[in-house]
Amino acid sequence: MQPSINLPAPYGMHAGLANAFAACPLIAILRGVTPADAAEHGRALYEAGFRIVEVPLNSPQPFDSIAAIREALPADAIVGAGTVLHPSYVDSVKAAGGELIVMPHSDADVVRAAKVQGLACAPGVATPNEAFLALKNGADVLKMFPAEQLGPAIAKAWRAVIAKEVPLVPVGGIAPDNMGPFLAAGANGFGLGSALYKPGQSAEVTAAHAKAFVDGLALARGEAK
Template sequence: MTELASFTDRLPLVAILRGIQPDEVLPIGRALVEAGFVILEVPLNSPEPFESIARLAEEFGADILVGAGTMRTTADLDRLVKAGGRLMVTPHGDPALIRAAKAQGLLTLPGIATPTEAFAAIDAGTDGLKLFPAEMIPPRVVKALRAVLPKTMPVFPVGGIEPDSMAAYRAAGADGFGLGSALYKPGMDAEAVAGRARAFVSAWRNG
């Protein structure tokens, strides 16, 4: 079992907390973890993202995989490691950035949309692939990609995923999902996020 699989085998859904504030990250994080989530991502275009990551990492320790999204530079990798994060998520497939992240012991989910990008990321040593944006990668395209990608390489559609759209992607070969605004939007309280989280977990487990 890979280190990423030790989390995705529990629940392969990534909570994307874009726009979250450090002073609200722990109540939201606790609501997600109580619902069953084990992978939490704070995109770097959020207010004080590394502070939020540090708070989550300290709160949950090794039991929960905490990482940063929308990462683009090696300087960001250094800050992520210092904050206690262990997962790098990017909107793009940069082989050099993937290799740099792996050299620092991080898990990686780079964004890809084509076979060329996918295999470049695989050759760079990625742990999984973020199919992004999923709005332009429908299930039939996922099925075609899955036919040529290594069976052991997990793929996670991200972008516009709702509880009722997951089944078609799973049938096409998706291994999990990244969940953004349908799960969390800035200003939502922990109770509202908990309700949405339970809906996604139920859709996955009953799909």
């Protein structure tokens, strides 16, 4: 007789994040943005088609920027924090209107704190062990980080054992013209940092970069007109 296999509980993604991700699976990382500029850049991203924006907590007054973007964007956008290194920050993110916690690591305490507050969470993972532990703790998205070191071959290997319902989101070194190999390997979306936004650039530059990424994603998906 074959031994029984205890399968994990069905994966369920945070509803708001799932809707935003379905609309556009590109996560804008506005590292270094200031509260005075945050809303303008958030609107530029939204108008280009983005629906998920994060402000890393090592930015100037990040909670004020999160609040400004949240107030500026329609309800179908998800705004959150990146580089969340300790669970004590989760309450402040929620108080600012954030709905998403993004991390460079997979600290179980941070993931659990996010889920207790009803927030979506995207922990950074670099190995299958980290990925499955993150999912066990309630992760909504697996942030493959750093993507430039992991590469499409790793994404393909992970996808063979990670349920297709779980989004794999490479972050690090992603450009408008290199998304195709990752998508072909099983990735679902991307986190976009300095190739999208650098501190001090104008909202017009952010809009142009955002359009390039949206067009690049369509091309990689075979959807370009």
